[in-house]
Amino acid sequence: DAGVIQSPRHEVTEMGQEVTLRCKPISGHNSLFWYRQTMMRGLELLIYFNNNVPIDDSGMPEDRFSAKMPNASFSTLKIQPSEPRDSAVYFCASSRTSGGTGELFFGEGSRLTVL
Amino acid sequence: AQSVTQPDIHITVSEGASLELRCNYSYGATPYLFWYVQSPGQGLQLLLKYFSGDTLVQGIKGFEAEFKRSQSSFNLRKPSVHWSDAAEYFCAVGRFGNEKLTFGTGTRLTIIP
Numbered sequence: 001d002a003g004v005i006q007s008p009r010h011e012v013t014e015m016g017q018e019v020t021l022r023c024k025p026i027s028g029h030n031s032l033f034w035y036r037q038t039m040m041r042g043l044e045l046l047i048y049f050n051n052n053v054p055i056d057d058s059g060m061p062e063d064r065f066s067a068k069m070p071n072a073s074f075s076t077l078k079i080q081p082s083e084p085r086d087s088a089v090y091f092c093a094s095s096r097t098s099g100g101t102g103e104l105f106f107g108e109g110s111r112l113t114v115l
Numbered sequence: 116a117q118s119v120t121q122p123d124i125h126i127t128v129s130e131g132a133s134l135e136l137r138c139n140y141s142y143g144a145t146p147y148l149f150w151y152v153q154s155p156g157q158g159l160q161l162l163l164k165y166f167s168g169d170t171l172v173q174g175i176k177g178f179e180a181e182f183k184r185s186q187s188s189f190n191l192r193k194p195s196v197h198w199s200d201a202a203e204y205f206c207a208v209g210r211f212g213n214e215k216l217t218f219g220t221g222t223r224l225t226i227i228p
Contacts, residue, residue, distance in 0.1 A: 004158070033214075042219075042220040042221060043159075043205065043218040043221075045217075048214060050214065055214075091158055091159070095214065097214050103149075103161050103164065104151075106151075106158030106159040106160070107158050108156070108157055108158045
């Protein structure tokens with residue numbers, strides 16, 4: 001089975017530009033998570049979905065960040081406008097859960113650099 | 116609120132030596148505990164997990180961890196490390212009925228010949 005697929009793997013953009021990161025979770029998984037990893041703050045949960053519905057977005061830094069999951073096989077994380085402090089590696093993870101805490105399967109990440 | 120502390124930012128171990136990475140958690144009830152490994156440029160991969168039962172859990176790549184409720188710890192061990200074990204290791208805590216995991220800040224493991 002294919003794992004969690006993220007695109008792009010690397011993105012370099014200029015401040016003020018819109019950035020869209022994409023994620024395809026593992027087929028059959030019903031939960032999807034977006035994490036951000038930086039040297040300063042480590043691994044932070046931004047938002048997670050269960051059955052395509054956002055459950056907790058308390059980790060989303062500010063209104064410039066938005067996430068959608070239009071169907072069970074696709075999610076996007078959008079930053080508009082982007083700022084240099086958004087530079088980080090963004091991970092998508094999915095899991096199959098039914099009330100308990102399941103194992104998270106991570107994608108390889110999208111490394112974002114905002115100049 | 117649940118939290119995880121990994122007190123060691125960086126550990127250097129000789130190849131063939133034993134390894135122990137520390138993890139302390141804070142949570143009121145029985146936690147779900149995880150260890151993940153991240154190789155450079157890669158995502159996180161699950162090494163092992165503890166939900167209940169036997170407090171000594173075995174994982175992949177020869178790793179094991181022991182849950183000690185009295186010490187609020189879930190330390191990761193390996194009797195003999197290999198150069199390929201060089202990576203960053205993350206401890207995480209969760210709870211039943213909530214899919215959110217809280218990760219520690221990670222421990223970077225360097226292996227020297």
